[in-house]
Amino acid sequence: MTDQPIHVDPAVLAGVKDEFRALGRELRDAPDGVRRDAARVREGAGELGDLLADGVAAFELSWQAAFDATSETSGHIAANVGGFTLDLEALDLGNS
Structure with missing residues (x-):
């Protein structure tokens, strides 16, 4: 390592x-597509839908x-970008 200070552009x-926050939002919304696809599988199975119910629910x-x-x-990650320390106790408690 170097004794030189680390510099980074705040921008x-x-x-x-912002990128990690946007990714988090996208991932929160992603299950909507999974639910939609699972419903399509159940509908497409017709009278056999009951046989797939457990597997679709697990999916x-x-x-x-x-x-x-x-x-x-x-x-x-977004909360800790640019930080030099990480509070693992707060992280364990879900307080990023």
């Missing part, structure tokens, strides 16, 4: 934060969990 930091729930986790992570 660059703001842009990176929806797993994608919801993935989108929730990645959306939350994007928020944590």
Whole structure:
């Protein structure tokens, strides 16, 4: 490492934060598409829809969990861009 101070353009930091915040919003909205597609699968199965119900529900729930986790992570990253320390206790408590 160097003893030289680290310099960064505040506009660059703001842009990176904005990108991660936008990604978080997109990920929060993404399950709408999964729900729509799952409904199409159930409808397309017709009278066999009941046979697919458990699998479709598991599909929806797993994608919801993935989108929730990645959306939350994007928020944590956005909140910590440009920081030199990370409060792990606050992170564990969900306070990014």
